Amino acid sequence: MLASIYKKLLEEYDYQGWWPVLNNYHPRDYNTPNNINEVFEVCVGAILTQNTNWNNVMKALSNLVNAGFLSPEKIKDCNIRTLKKLITPAGYYNQKAGYLKNFTEFFIKKIGTPTREELLNIKGVGKETADSILLYAYKVPTFVVDAYTKRMLESLGVIKGSEDYDVVKDLIEKELPKDYKLFQEFHALIVEHAKHYYSKKPYGVNDFLNTGFLK
DNA sequence: TTCCAGGCAATAC
DNA sequence: GTATTGCATGGA
Structure with missing residues (x-):
């Protein structure tokens, strides 16, 4: 069926x-994401797209890229207000900024592929987001x-x-x-x-x- | 103007 | 244990 x-x-x-990376879809290419930066981008997109259309997520991702903020270190260290401002177009920015901080903290510590359990323990990562991250970022x-x-x-x-x-x-x-x-x-x-x-x-x-x- | 989007956590029942 | 509610922008 x-x-x-x-x-x-x-x-x-x-x-x-x-999953699109840097705004680009890649039919028949199953190697993407190829590196840790792209893996991180997919994860960020998965969080930003919660109950939000992708067009708005693209705007937020573009803001992060243009500001040089689409990296674990930047998101970890930046002022939360700055982060909120950059991701505003994705909606729920007060919540999602915190979610990104939480996820990034985990991401920096974690070596290799996370488990579903580990992802679900992050505040802001529910079942769909966890599965999106596993499937599209880590090819699980x-x-x-x-x-x-x-x-x-x-x-x-x-x-x-x-x-x-x-x-x-x-x-x-x-x-x-x-x-x-x-x-x-x-x-x-x-x-x-x-x-x-x-x-x-x-x-x-x-x-x-x-x-x-x-x- | 109203409706909806690639959900989640907190709260209420 | 299940049902509701608040969160927010931008496009149709």
């Missing part, structure tokens, strides 16, 4: 090349369940919609090869698809996935 959804979405939208095959994913799967009748995050995550992972490349593409494709069909109510109207092949 989920494999056929993935296949259909891939046919429709092609490879997405997530863990699936990212977002609001779009649940919305789409509910509309398609795959889930009820009231399931907990980890239940949906396990359900998806169970039915697919545990491959970080596939997980990256599938999540990105779901977001792309959902922007078309699951952003406005009523959800799922004219979704080509919902017109017969699943039923």
